[in-house]
Amino acid sequence: MTVVGGEAARTASANGDSPGTRASLGDDTAVDERVEAAVESVDVLLIEDDPGDAFLAEELLDETPLTTRITWVTTLAEAREHLERFRGCVLLDLNLPDARGLDLLREVLDSAPAAAVVVFTGFDDEHEGVAAVAAGAQDYLVKGQVDGSLLGRSLRYALERRRADENARQLHEARMRARENMRLERGLLPQVLLQRSPLEHRAYYRPGRKRALVGGDFYDAVEKDGTTHVLIGDVSGHGPDEAALGVSLRIAWRALIMGGVQEERILPNLEAILVSERAQEEMYATLCMASLDTGDERVRLRVLGHPPPLILSDGSAVQTQVTPQPPLGVFPVEQSDTDEVTLPRGKSMLFYTDGLVDAYDGGPPGRLEVEGLRRMVAEVLDQGVSLPQLPERLVDEAERSNGGPLQDDVAMLLITHGEPG
Structure with missing residues (x-):
C-alpha cells in the first residue's frame, strides 16, 4: 500500500493552491498571502506487521512538516521488492513474521545501501534499538514514546547522517585511489638510469579523460655495459588490472x-611474464x-x-620505417624482427603511446594518426617551442584538435643524442 502524507501538501491540494501557499480575504477585500517555508519531500518504506502501529506511524508522519510518500509492507519478503535502489528512509520494526532482530536489520542495510534506516521498536525491546544503531541503523524510536515532531526530526536527521556517511565513504575511497595511484605511478613512471648514457631524456605522462588514476601506459630507459635501452608500451584496456x-x-x-639477458631474448622473456601475469587471456601489450x-x-x-617513433631534426619530424609485428601476448614471440635507424648526434627521437595519435583530427581519416602527429610536431617546433616543452605542448594541441580531453592515456619519452654522461 502506498500513501502520500504531509499536512501541508493535503491542505494545499484541498484548497486548490500549490503546496505551502494559502490566500485569505479580509473585510477590506485585501489579499493576505502567506508563503510557508518549503517542506522536504521524503520517501518512507514502512516495514511493520501490526496494522495499529502502522496506522500510528502514518498519523504521526501527518503531523510533521514533511511531505511523505509512504509505502507500507508487512513482511521482509514484501520489502525486498522495494529495497533495491531505495534512497529514502526505512522505518523498520525488528519483529516481523518472516524475520527478526539484527539479522533482519543487516539484510535491509545490505539490500538498500543508499537508504537511511530508523528502527521502530517496542518499549520492552529498547536494548535492541541501541544494538541496531551499533549495527548500522541511523536511529531508533520507541513505540508509544514518539510524537510527530520527534518522528519528523528523526527521519530528517537519519537522512542527513546517511548522506554524511556516504560522503565520508566516497572521501575515503578517493583517498585510497589517490594512494594507489601514487604506487602505480612509481611503477609505471620510473626514474630512468641514464647517468653514463649519451642520451638525454624528457618524460611526460597525462591520464586520459582527466582521470586521477594512471592506466596501462609505461616507459623506461636504462644504460647497461655501454648500451642504452629505451622502452615504451601500452597494455590494452583501462583499469587496475x-x-x-x-x-x-x-x-x-x-x-x-x-641482469644481462641477451638483447634478442628480452622480448620473448617479457612475453612469458605477460602471459603469466595477465588477469584475462585477451590482454596484450604494444x-x-x-x-x-x-x-x-x-x-x-x-x-x-606500437606506433613507430619520430626522428626530430631541424624543425621537422620524420616517421621511422619499421617492420610490422603483432603486439606482445597475441602470438608467441620466438625472436622479434629488428629494424635499424640512424640517430645523429644532436638529433632527437620521440617515443609515444597511441593515446596521442587516436585524437580526433576533424578530417579524413578522422583520427590524428602518425602522419597527423608528424605535421603537428613540425608546426609546434616552427612556433619556437623548445624540446623540453614539446611533449606537453603536443598533448595540448591534440586536445584542442580532439575538442576536449583525450580518451586514452598518453605517455611520451623524448630522447636526444648528445655526449656520454
Whole structure:
C-alpha cells in the first residue's frame, strides 16, 4: 500500500493552491498571502506487521512538516521488492513474521545501501534499538514514546547522517585511489638510469579523460655495459588490472636488462611474464624497444604493434620505417624482427603511446594518426617551442584538435643524442 502524507501538501491540494501557499480575504477585500517555508519531500518504506502501529506511524508522519510518500509492507519478503535502489528512509520494526532482530536489520542495510534506516521498536525491546544503531541503523524510536515532531526530526536527521556517511565513504575511497595511484605511478613512471648514457631524456605522462588514476601506459630507459635501452608500451584496456600488468612488464624489462639477458631474448622473456601475469587471456601489450651503443649512431628498433617513433631534426619530424609485428601476448614471440635507424648526434627521437595519435583530427581519416602527429610536431617546433616543452605542448594541441580531453592515456619519452654522461 502506498500513501502520500504531509499536512501541508493535503491542505494545499484541498484548497486548490500549490503546496505551502494559502490566500485569505479580509473585510477590506485585501489579499493576505502567506508563503510557508518549503517542506522536504521524503520517501518512507514502512516495514511493520501490526496494522495499529502502522496506522500510528502514518498519523504521526501527518503531523510533521514533511511531505511523505509512504509505502507500507508487512513482511521482509514484501520489502525486498522495494529495497533495491531505495534512497529514502526505512522505518523498520525488528519483529516481523518472516524475520527478526539484527539479522533482519543487516539484510535491509545490505539490500538498500543508499537508504537511511530508523528502527521502530517496542518499549520492552529498547536494548535492541541501541544494538541496531551499533549495527548500522541511523536511529531508533520507541513505540508509544514518539510524537510527530520527534518522528519528523528523526527521519530528517537519519537522512542527513546517511548522506554524511556516504560522503565520508566516497572521501575515503578517493583517498585510497589517490594512494594507489601514487604506487602505480612509481611503477609505471620510473626514474630512468641514464647517468653514463649519451642520451638525454624528457618524460611526460597525462591520464586520459582527466582521470586521477594512471592506466596501462609505461616507459623506461636504462644504460647497461655501454648500451642504452629505451622502452615504451601500452597494455590494452583501462583499469587496475591493466595498470598492474604495465607495472609488472616495466619492472620485469628493467630486471632483464640489468641482469644481462641477451638483447634478442628480452622480448620473448617479457612475453612469458605477460602471459603469466595477465588477469584475462585477451590482454596484450604494444611496445617499442630501442637500443643504442655508446659511440654509435645506429639505433636498433623492435616495434610490436606500437606506433613507430619520430626522428626530430631541424624543425621537422620524420616517421621511422619499421617492420610490422603483432603486439606482445597475441602470438608467441620466438625472436622479434629488428629494424635499424640512424640517430645523429644532436638529433632527437620521440617515443609515444597511441593515446596521442587516436585524437580526433576533424578530417579524413578522422583520427590524428602518425602522419597527423608528424605535421603537428613540425608546426609546434616552427612556433619556437623548445624540446623540453614539446611533449606537453603536443598533448595540448591534440586536445584542442580532439575538442576536449583525450580518451586514452598518453605517455611520451623524448630522447636526444648528445655526449656520454
